[in-house]
Every structure is written in C-alpha cells, then in structure tokens.
Amino acid sequence: MSTIAITGASGMVGQALAKSLEADGHAVRRFVRGKSATTASEIAWDPASGLIEADKLEGVDAVVNLAGENIAGARWNAKVKERIVSSRVDSTRTLCQALAKLERKPSVLVSASATGFYGDRGAERLSEESPAGVGYLPETCVRWEAETRPAWEAGIRVVQLRIGVVLSTAGGALAKMLTPFKLGAGGVLGSGEQYMSWITLTDLVAAIRFAIDNPTLHGAVNAVSPQPVTNAEFTKSLGAALNRPTILPAPAFALRLAMGEMADALLLASTRVEPARLSQAGFNFQHPELKTALAACLG
Ligand SMILES: NC(=O)c1ccc[n+]([C@@H]2O[C@H](COP(=O)([O-])OP(=O)(O)OC[C@H]3O[C@@H](n4cnc5c(N)ncnc54)[C@H](OP(=O)(O)O)[C@@H]3O)[C@@H](O)[C@H]2O)c1
Incomplete structure (x- = not known):
C-alpha cells in the first residue's frame, strides 16, 4: 500500500481522489492551508509565503498537486486574475522546491494543469504535441506547468x-448548469459551435491513479474524454438527459455583458482536445461518450 500526499485536498477532485485511494487501503496525507496540522496525516503549508511542513513529505510514494483558486469563483478583474495565477504558481513552486530537497523523494508528482493551455482554437484537433494558445488562460497554464x-x-x-x-454534480460547470437547465432555461451559448473538452470526475480520478501507477507517462498528459463535443451538442444532450427543452439561447454579447472577459475565456472559447497519451498508454475510459457520462453523473 502506498502513501499519497494531496494538495487542494478539500476540493472537488481532491475529495473524490482521497476517497478512492483510501477505499483501496492507501494512506492519504492532506495539505491544509491557513491552520496547523491536527494529525500526522495533515501537512500544513502556506503556499504564498513558501512555508511547508516538508518533513511530512519524506518517504511518501506519490504527490498529487490540485491546489488553485476557483477560476469561475468571481468576476475577473486584475486582482482576481492575479490571485488565480498566484494560487497555482506559488503553490506549485513551494511544493516542488520542497520535493526537490527531500532525502527520500516520491517517485511521481501528478500536477494539475488545464486544457485552457491550448486556448481558443476552433475545430483544430489538439494533442499534447500542440503548442500553447494565446491569452490569459494559456499563459497561466504555461507558468503553472513551468x-x-x-x-x-x-x-x-x-x-x-x-x-x-x-463533469460531476458535486461541483464545477455541470453543477452550475443544472438549475437553469432543470428550469427549462438552458440553451446554446454563443454560436454553439465552440468545442468543449470534458471528462467525468470518475474518469479523472481513475486517470490520476493511472498516471501515478504508469511509469511510462511523464510530461503533459491530456485528461479529457476521447469525444469532445460542441456546445450545441452538449446543450442538446444535457436537455435530453434532464428531459427539458433547451430553446433559450444565450447570445455572446449577453454573456460578455454578464460575465465580462470570463465569457470569452470559459464559455465561448473552442478547445477540441484529444487524450492522445492516455490512450497510447492503454487507459480505459469508463465514460468515453457524453450521453452515458451525463446519465452516470445525473444518476
Ligand atoms: N474542475 C474542473 O473542471 C477543472 C478543470 C481543469 C482544471 N482543473 C484544476 O484541477 C484542480 C482541482 O480542481 P477542483 O475542481 O477540485 O478545484 P476546487 O474544488 O476549486 O478545489 C481546489 C482546491 O485548491 C485549494 N485552494 C483554493 N484557493 C487556494 C489558494 N489561494 N492557494 C492555494 N490553494 C488554494 C483549496 O484546497 P485547500 O483549502 O484544501 O487547500 C481548494 O479546495 C485545480 O487546480 C483546477 O484548476 C479543474
């Protein structure tokens, strides 16, 4: 049995990952911010100031880095955007500098990044070989990975x-969409032609565990289902899954008015990403297709 340390452990992905690992008998050490550790299995840290209880990382087998302020938590302005960047860059720096100094280092670090790395790319098929896009989210991801x-x-x-x-009803984009869609107020965003690359929470947890266990994987690895869909396809599938109409489109100008810059970066950008490296390494998706993925999420 292994010991795995997780940053961002209280988040949607961190909680699901810890539960899955513990159910299989692994030991989990959770990073905690802004307070002292209350048990040996907690690791206190303050990513912004570089403080970290590094001795509790000696001998852990793997580390999973999921820390980062929610990118859709507040309307973007210069301050919020800086917080989104620094919550990822500072925490990854603090963590990796500490890992590098350990006497007994973990064999693997799985560190979150996002398909936002590729930016707004129309219908171009994007693999890990594709270069970064341009703009705030790609630049954030480049700095985060570095x-x-x-x-x-x-x-x-x-x-x-x-x-x-x-995709999960526990949080994130799908949870936010459920109320309007259930009320019959869901609809296509902008042109609806923009691609969305998605993965179920179940498959993401499995992919993280696969990355820990599979020594052939290193560097960038896309964690997305093999079937990205356009926003129009997603809207239709979610409406069908909930048995609700989706006839109320949200034009791009209205989204920009309501959400500012976030609308373009998060809702209107088109990113069609393929899980090339996971597939080459033999990862099996439990939910490769949107219809069954939504059915599984909505239970
Ligand atoms: N959910 C998605 O659709 C999605 C898509 C692409 C990439 N990701 C990335 O995957 C990772 C996990 O996602 P998630 O959905 O689990 O996110 P989440 O629910 O928002 O959790 C992220 C965790 O990061 C920690 N955190 C929050 N603010 C922080 C700050 N200022 N400095 C350092 N840590 C902070 C918190 O954990 P503690 O309080 O325990 O420290 C929080 O629970 C994130 O890095 C996210 O950007 C997620």
Missing part, C-alpha cells in the same frame, strides 16, 4: 495533467 521544474530536475517523474471540464 513551476514543476525543480521536481523533474531532482529526478521525480512529473505528469502535468491538462484537465478538461470536469
């Missing part, structure tokens, strides 16, 4: 997991 450098320079296998939109 902070893993001390860990891989110290000989730790590093997987930068470029995660797509995570």
Whole structure:
C-alpha cells in the first residue's frame, strides 16, 4: 500500500481522489492551508509565503498537486486574475522546491494543469504535441506547468495533467448548469459551435491513479474524454438527459455583458482536445461518450 500526499485536498477532485485511494487501503496525507496540522496525516503549508511542513513529505510514494483558486469563483478583474495565477504558481513552486530537497523523494508528482493551455482554437484537433494558445488562460497554464521544474530536475517523474471540464454534480460547470437547465432555461451559448473538452470526475480520478501507477507517462498528459463535443451538442444532450427543452439561447454579447472577459475565456472559447497519451498508454475510459457520462453523473 502506498502513501499519497494531496494538495487542494478539500476540493472537488481532491475529495473524490482521497476517497478512492483510501477505499483501496492507501494512506492519504492532506495539505491544509491557513491552520496547523491536527494529525500526522495533515501537512500544513502556506503556499504564498513558501512555508511547508516538508518533513511530512519524506518517504511518501506519490504527490498529487490540485491546489488553485476557483477560476469561475468571481468576476475577473486584475486582482482576481492575479490571485488565480498566484494560487497555482506559488503553490506549485513551494511544493516542488520542497520535493526537490527531500532525502527520500516520491517517485511521481501528478500536477494539475488545464486544457485552457491550448486556448481558443476552433475545430483544430489538439494533442499534447500542440503548442500553447494565446491569452490569459494559456499563459497561466504555461507558468503553472513551468513551476514543476525543480521536481523533474531532482529526478521525480512529473505528469502535468491538462484537465478538461470536469463533469460531476458535486461541483464545477455541470453543477452550475443544472438549475437553469432543470428550469427549462438552458440553451446554446454563443454560436454553439465552440468545442468543449470534458471528462467525468470518475474518469479523472481513475486517470490520476493511472498516471501515478504508469511509469511510462511523464510530461503533459491530456485528461479529457476521447469525444469532445460542441456546445450545441452538449446543450442538446444535457436537455435530453434532464428531459427539458433547451430553446433559450444565450447570445455572446449577453454573456460578455454578464460575465465580462470570463465569457470569452470559459464559455465561448473552442478547445477540441484529444487524450492522445492516455490512450497510447492503454487507459480505459469508463465514460468515453457524453450521453452515458451525463446519465452516470445525473444518476
Ligand atoms: N474542475 C474542473 O473542471 C477543472 C478543470 C481543469 C482544471 N482543473 C484544476 O484541477 C484542480 C482541482 O480542481 P477542483 O475542481 O477540485 O478545484 P476546487 O474544488 O476549486 O478545489 C481546489 C482546491 O485548491 C485549494 N485552494 C483554493 N484557493 C487556494 C489558494 N489561494 N492557494 C492555494 N490553494 C488554494 C483549496 O484546497 P485547500 O483549502 O484544501 O487547500 C481548494 O479546495 C485545480 O487546480 C483546477 O484548476 C479543474
């Protein structure tokens, strides 16, 4: 049985991952921010100031880095955007500098990134070989991934997991969409032609565990289902899954008015990402297709 340390452990993905690992008998050490550790299995840290209880990382087998302020938590302005960046860059730096100095280093670090790395790319099929896009989210992801450098320079296998939109009723985009869709107020966003690369929470947890266990994986790895869909297809499928009409479109100008810059970056950008490396490594998706994925999520 292994010991796995998780940053961002209280989040949607962290909670599901910890539960899955513990159910299989692994030991989980959770990073906690802004308070002291109350048990040996908690690791206190303050990512912004570089404080970290590094001795509790000695001898752990794997580390999963999921820390980061919610990107859709507040309307973007210069301050919020800086917080979104620093909550990822500072925490990854603090973590990786500490990992590099350990006497008994973990064999692997799985560090979150996002398909936002690729930016707004129309219908272009994007694999891990594709270059970064332009704009705030791609630049954030590039900086975030770059902070893993001390860990891989110290000989730790590093997987930068470029995660797509995570589907779960526990949180994130799907949970936010459920109320309007259930009320029959769901509809296509903008042109509806923009691609959305998604993965169920169940498959993401399995992909993280696969990345921990599979020594052939390193560097960027896309964590998305093999079947990205356009927003129009997603809207139709969610409406059908909930048995509700989806006839009320949200024009791009209205979204921009309501959400500002976030509308373009998060709702109107088109990112069609393929899980090339996971597929090559033999990862089996439990929910490769949207209809069955939504049915599983909505239970
Ligand atoms: N959900 C998605 O659709 C999606 C898509 C692409 C990428 N990702 C990435 O995957 C990771 C996990 O996602 P998630 O959905 O589980 O996110 P989440 O529910 O928002 O959880 C992220 C966790 O990060 C920690 N955190 C919050 N603010 C922080 C700050 N200022 N500094 C350091 N840590 C902070 C918190 O954990 P503690 O309080 O325990 O420290 C929080 O629970 C995130 O990095 C996210 O960007 C998610």
